Amino acid sequence: MSASSNSKLAMAKTILSTVGSVAATAMVVRTIVQEFLPAEVEDYLFSGLRKLLGKFSNQLTMVIDEFDGLVNNEIYEAAEVYLGQKITPTTRRLKISKPEKEKNYNIAMERGEELTDVFNGVNLKWIWIVNQIESRNFYNPRDMNSTLRSEVRSFELTFHKKNQDVVINTYLPYIVSEAKLKKHEKKTIKIFTVDYQRMYDINNAWKSVSLDHPATFDTLAMDFEMKDMILKDLERFVKRREYYRKVGKAWKRGYLLYGPPGTGKSSLIAAIANFLNFDIYDLELTEIRRNSDLRKLLVATANKSILVVEDIDCTIEFQDRLTNKAPAASSELQFCREENKVTLSGFLNFIDGLWSSCGDERIIIFTTNHKDKLDPALLRPGRMDVHIRMSYCTPCGFRTLAANYLEIKSHCLFKEIEELIAITEVTPAEVAEQLLKNDVADVTLKGLVDFLHLKRKENEEAKAKKVAVEENKEEGNVEEEEKEEKEIPKQES
DSSP: OOHHHHHHHHHHHHHHHHHHHHHHHHHHHHHHHHHHSOHHHHHHHHHHHHHHHHTTOOEEEEEEESEETTEEOHHHHHHHHHHHTOOOTTOOOEEEEOOTTOSSOEEEEOTTOEEEEEETTEEEEEEEEEEEEEOTTOOOTTOOSOSSEEEEEEEEEEEEGGGHHHIIIIIHHHHHHHHHHHHHHHOOOEEEEEOTTSTTOTTTSEEEEEOOOOOOTTTOOSOHHHHHHHHHHHHHHHTOHHHHHHHTOOSEEEEEEESSTTSSHHHHHHHHHHHHTOEEEEOOGGGOOSHHHHHHHHHTSOSSEEEEEOSHHHHOOOGGGTTTTSOOOOHHHHHHHHHTSOOHHHHHHHHHSGGGGSSSSEEEEEEESOGGGSOHHHHSTTTSOEEEEOOSOOHHHHHHHHHHHTOOSOOTTHHHHHHHHHHSOOOHHHHHHHHTSOSSHHHHHHHHHHHHHHHHHHHHHHHHHHHHHHHHHHHHHHHHHHHHHHHHHHHHO
């Protein structure tokens, strides 16, 4: 072996010996520190060492706590959702959960797990930190399991210092936006109703159940032109956030659905909710005493939601429109009555006034069987922007129902049925009921033909009866007038 080789071998042995000695010394020091020094002193020493080493590092670490005081940290919640979608082959541990009434699984990082993300060429490292705090004075708003032990949760985001502006101004806003989109895509649609026992608690005023209604625009028994109009209107609405802001208008849209019972108003509402992935808030006005209660309920509704008031003509009599119909009362009594009722002016203020701006991307839907009974103040644009007449079943609607219920698109009886439907006032609900009666298409469609003939006959009889009643009423009025005319001369004499 040459002299140079011996020299290199000796140097390597020296380096290995030195490294071993340093490592052994470090282990001894660490053991002594852990055994003999209090935890507080140990944390102080190691934090000081980390700070010293950090001065020579080109890495910057951001700490994203779960709460800002007692308020939720939006960035933390967004990171939790965003990182759950960033599973890589190197990911070792994940948390998975599924609430009982939800459809989708929730996936999140496990404590202490590291995850690497790349954004516009920038490498970023995430770590989820969870520390246990034992203190009677510590309060975590989400800690429902223990009064003594609580968790302090945070994310640590590490990246090169030169990318600080990119992370703050571009990456974090991107995460918040992506998280909102993911939450909206995977959420289970719910229908909310007022919990009248907790109506004065703004956080618990509404209670919900999952909306598992299968209605879609493909299954609605409605003319294609009407469907297309509604779909385009909804698509245009959800894309116009900046437009509404630019023109100074609250980001909301009002729909009035009117027509006879059984024409599919509730199904259309469900189809809109499924199409937009919006929750539904079902508001029953008859149970609300005053305008202030209504205000609290509407403020408690969420964005990206549909507020529904069904049978608006029947649910409430607005106090300020009835004052001329009743005898005048004392001013004090009248004030008490107005204080204890929802007024039309107060209701309209929540639809189209200042309070309507408390929330974004909202749909308001009224339904009625009698549009002519509604106050014109409810119907003007800005309140009910789109009026949709839910008509009796049409030939187009029948074909949709036949495809849904019988899974057929043509039949020898279709022509006769469509001709009958065109001249018969029959609702989609009535047609659907007939299609449910048998699984054999021939039998079912023959039964539908018989039903339509019977329905047409009943409609004609009902119209004839109505005409007879009106004629009798007119004759009675004429006789009454003639009687009064004869009595007038007798009284004068």
